Amino acid sequence: MVSSVTAPFHGGRLQQAANEFGIAAEQWLDLSTGVNPEGWPVPHLPAEVWQRLPENDDALEQAAARFYGRPMLAVPGSQWAIQTLPMLFAPTRVWIPRYGYAEHAFHWRLNGHQLETYDELPDQHQLAPDDIVIAVNPNNPTGYRYQPDQLLGLAMKLQQLSGHLLVDEAFMDPSPRYSLLSGTVPDNLIVLRSLGKFFGLAGIRLGFICCDPALQQKLQQRLGPWAISHPARYVGALALQDTVWQQHAQQQIKYSSEKLTNLLSQHFAEDQLSTTALFVTLTLEESQQARQLYQHCGQHAVLVRIFPEWQKIRFGLADDFGLNRLAEVLEDF
Ligand SMILES: Cc1ncc(COP(=O)(O)O)c(C=O)c1O
Structure with missing residues (x-):
């Protein structure tokens, strides 16, 4: 099509x-x-990093869990998750910020979801069962930043409605205390992170997603065995460890x-x-x-x-x- x-x-x-x-x-x-x-200054990579297939249980997962404070699924850029998530939900209503990274709206629309644009986060009376709310925090390009409590409150409301909150934290690394990953994570919360912004490693295409195990399994199936290159895994692990x-x-x-x-x-x-x-x-x-x-x-x-x-x-x-x-x-x- x-x-x-x-x-x-x-x-x-x-x-x-x-x-x-x-x-x-x-x-x-x-x-x-x-x-x-x-x-992050990329060093010379050993030949085997270019030559051997990447393996999942390498240093990357541990390094990410330590950096983000919880287990994360590595993906080839948070963009991959933005493109893939809309395929994993039945058509529903999706709340999209008026200003924000346009790939969200593009892919939810492309996958047959009904988009609702918001200036301020929807309140309880506006939400309906199965709604999904997208927040970009901090926002690109407006720079607006939500308080974690505000987003967490919304996630709780959505949870009662079997809805989801997707928070794109691609630009969060410089202000980690605003991250939803630093507190309790309800199972209807999806958080995206990126190695492309703060770490300046946009070219290796590496990002992370935190979500409930069932959704993670579906994403894993879509990823296949070697979606993240061995050089990306190797460099990503070193950068995440380099405090x-x-x-x-x-x-x-x-x-x-x-x-x-x-x-x-x-x-x-x-x-x-x-x-x-x-x-x-x-x-x-x-x-x-x-x-x-x-x-x-x-x-x-x-x-x-x-x-x-x-x-x-x-x-x-x-x-x-x-x-x-x-x-x-x-x-x-
Ligand atoms: C807000 C936001 N989220 C996600 C992405 C995707 O980044 P990446 O796929 O490099 O992790 C971008 C890229 O510009 C972005 O601006």
Whole structure:
């Protein structure tokens, strides 16, 4: 079946920007993703990691259980879970945030579910049996962050209705105390995590899901035996175990995020900016302004992520050199 629903587009498409603006890819400053630009430093990998098949009971599962505080199922990127979960539920009503990572809406719709858009989390009176609520926490691109109690309360209400709460915590690593994984996890709660953001390892395609054992088994069947490559498992385990790097990265990200926010607040009003650890999102009055800013940055080989339908531009973190470049570009906007 060919679907008429259009697939979302994403940041990080440097090659396309190079073609669009006629500037070679290596000259760009890519601020279009929320990926930590100073990711975990990948070492030389032993030959057997490339050559032998991956095995499930390796160091990865233990490392993940220690890092997240509970057993997790490894998946090839949290995106894989976002695509697969809608196939595992009978058609139902799914509450989707108005602003958020568009892949959720795309895949639930594609799989025949009925979508309900929300600005604020649905309350008890709005919920019906078997409802599924999707929350992105912290939200990409708005940066909005829910308190864990608020989401947990919603999960409890949904539990009474045989419903589920799916919380996408792809950007949660810099603020782990807000994670639902740090408390009691009801069995109707599904939590997604990613190695692609804080760890900066977007290319290895590794993420994790926490859910009840029955759902986990269905996901496992869909995964098959070698869905996560041996290099991804090996590198992922080392990164999750590296608490020294993690502490350093927390500081580094805090520093970069503050500097980026300071720079942007010299050019835009504070109420136009929402800051999270890994990106800052600017909301403009009209989408035309967002397009102009995107074009202006692009002409200077700075790639930002535009959300034209929401009048938003998202800026990822940069090192000092990158920030100076961005400062110059914004100066003559
Ligand atoms: C909110 C959110 N969730 C999940 C993903 C998927 O990330 P990954 O598949 O790399 O874990 C993304 C990617 O940009 C995202 O922004």
